[in-house]
Amino acid sequence: MISSHLPVLQVILPLIAAPLCVILRQGTLSWLLTTLVCFMSLAISSCLYDQVMTEGVISYALGGWLSPWGIEYRLDKLTVFMLLIVNGVAAIVLLGARSSIPNEISSDRLYLFYTAFLLNLTGLLGVIVTGDAFNLFVFIEIASLSSYAMISIGRDRRCLYAAFKYLIFGTIGASFILISVGLLYAVTGTLNMNDIFQRLPDVENTRTLTTALVFFVVGVGIKAAIFPLHLWLPDAYSYSPSIVSTFLAGTTTKVFIYVLIRFIFSIFGYDTAINGGTFNNLLMMFACAGILYGSYLAIKQDSLKRLLAYSSIAQLGYMLLGISLATEAGLAAGLIHVFNHAIIKVALFLSVVTIIFYCKTDSIIQLAGLAKKLPLLTSAFLVSGLSLIGVPMTAGFISKWYLIKASLQSGYWGLVVVIVFSSVLAIIYIWKFIEASYFKSSEKELVALNEDQKTPCLLLFSLALFVIANIYFGLDSSFNVELANAIANDLFRK
Amino acid sequence: MDFLGTFNYWVVVILMMIGLYIVIAHQNLVKKLIGINIFQTSIFILFISMGKITGGTAPILNEVNTLYSSPLPHVLILTAIVVGISTTALGLAIVIRLYHAFGTVDDDEIQQEIE
Incomplete structure (x- = not known):
């Protein structure tokens, strides 16, 4: 009932x-x-x-x-x-x-x-x-x-x-x-x-x-x-x-x-919207420009939240790229990335939330030496960061894999170059924070922790859930990949 | 195409451009909201014009009238007006809080203070 x-x-x-x-x-x-x-x-x-x-x-x-x-x-x-x-x-x-x-x-x-x-x-x-x-x-x-x-x-x-x-x-x-x-x-x-x-x-x-x-x-x-x-x-x-x-x-x-x-x-309807290719070529151009622009500007940011915001613009470009390929494989890759990016970005943002909870700041310079004080938290950021870059055995790798596969299927070699190059840019901006927190501890600026705070159990729990999800969906991606393929199949048959 | 037949649509386009221009060109945040309002109003007129048939009356079932204007766009626009008012109210509330926080409602000055 x-x-x-x-x-x-x-x-x-x-x-x-x-x-x-x-x-x-x-x-x-x-x-x-x-x-x-x-x-x-x-x-x-x-x-x-x-x-x-x-x-x-x-x-x-x-x-x-x-x-x-x-x-x-x-x-x-x-x-x-x-x-x-x-x-x-x-x-x-x-x-x-x-x-x-x-x-x-x-x-x-x-x-x-x-x-x-x-x-x-x-x-x-x-x-x-x-x-x-x-x-x-x-x-x-x-x-x-x-x-x-x-x-x-x-x-x-x-x-x-x-x-x-x-x-x-x-x-x-x-x-x-x-x-x-x-x-x-x-x-x-x-x-x-x-x-x-x-x-x-x-x-x-x-x-x-x-x-x-x-x-x-x-x-x-x-x-x-x-x-x-x-x-x-x-x-x-x-x-x-x-x-x-x-x-x-x-x-x-x-x-x-x-x-x-x-x-x-x-x-x-796909045929009307594609309109002889002009529409999806335009989308593809903007997607590539967005990927490069977002990744490039993310490198220049000092605030972690702003860095992740620019990285989001780049990641949205990936989803759009999948759609603009105008093939079933492309659409499925875009949808897989919608799912994976949700868990990657939420994991990254939740670790920033926890950092702000302890340190009251998200400026990378002020967070130098964080890894000494909060080793687990920085490693949570590191794991989700690796997932964002697209290292194998993380969720991010799965979406990039399918995106590259779909681009090659449609014969766009240039897109593969864009995807790989922007992954390199992602390494640089994730590295910025990792370098500051792991290797700058000897310098004078050490982060001040709020010792009087109670341990935020629930916050750490939800962060842990998302970090584990990043690894889980990197190892066993059958759920989201199969669902995305089924969706793409349905939409193209309509 | 005769101008009078498409008069409403010309008004829509002109109002829309005026609204967008105000949003882009004016630095005063309240004026930006006024621009948004003019912009939205032009869309309301677009919808209402689409529903009108020359000589059509309100859709009331009787023997005399057989030609009706479509009532659906009116209903849609009632909803859109409510949405527009909520947006304006929220926008003005944010402007008031901006004024308390920055002491000005000028776009450039606020941006300077932030940087």
Whole structure:
């Protein structure tokens, strides 16, 4: 009985819990409630994963209104794949939030942070499950508005400016997506994604459709921080409370990569979107430029959070590169990297959260000699850093392996050079921190630890989970690789 | 193409460009928000114009009227207006806190203080 309503429960549960947090008005209780909801949400998404794997696509008519008229929630393999990533990251990051958040947000605002967190989760999950183009826009705005609030909630006054910048960029991006939805409605007369897909062949090659595609790609490019449109990302990640950066880095941009894939494959249709190769060549160019630009700027940063933010721009380039190859193998490689990058970046960000918890700074120069004081923590960073570089037996290696394989299959030798070269750049920026923490201990600047802090057990636990996941998915990648291949297969057959 | 037939769309494009220009060119953060609002309003007009049919009335079922304008864009835009208002409210709240923290609402001055 209840199992048939799981798609809507996935979205409604965090939405109901959000105002409850405001009623509770108390940090610890709100945290308990939020964590409970996140784990329930994770359980729901694993049930949905089972359902989709055994029964195929689930179509849920919201409020009993059938699909061309009412809002349809449509769950296929790609949907549950993304649901698992977002819910997994949210639940485990929240465990860590217990210890670190009170240091970075004043205590009377804690419950507001958890409220914004739940609303953001609602928005992201809604974007993933919905099968209605306008509903998608509304969920995008729920997710974005709450993330502006989460970024601006910290004690550092610079986070306000970062949030405002993100708000301006994000609103323009969302408005572009709205224009695109409007144009699609004008030519097809429907908002249901599946319905639009079926009616589009009648209006193929019209200028309205091309305009809709262009507006959509630019809009979603701003939201996903694809290279030339990434300007909001470094500030937003580096000035916001560190647990917020962790969550955003693990989920938001990936959800918008999902939106890009969903629109290209399930709405515009691959043939229309590719439009004789111009579109994917353009995407590929921006992907390569983003990879090199992000990796290069990451080397020049002193703040660890900012370094990871620029590295995120480069990693988003990899995902885009996979999509732009326009082959099944390429798309699968992009999706594998969506999954792997989530665990890599969250592991790296969580180790930075722990470093900030102990040392109150994330400046690499000030952290010289950290390895002597916190050997386990630095080795956690080292392992996830190796995974980011793509050393064998880590998750990062798997995604780079499949990306290179897919590029060679399509005959792009240049791309392999770009991927390998940017891995070298990744070695340099990860090395910067490793060198400072392991080998600079003899010099005068030694990091000051806050000895009075209690050991943040939960934070260390969630960090350990993600570091182990990095190694686990490097050794046995059957789960994500098989799922990604199945998704790519489904999308190309459609 | 006759100009009057596409009058609404010309207005949409002009308003959209004015809005974007304000966002890019003005240093005052409140003015940037005003620009965003003009930009969003132009999209509202775009949607409403698409739903209108010349001579169409409100979709009420009776014997006299048979030609209806589509009501769906209006409903969508009601939602979009709510979203727009929330964005503006949040933006203004952030501007107020920026003013308390930096003592100015000028983009350049805030950036200088940060660096």
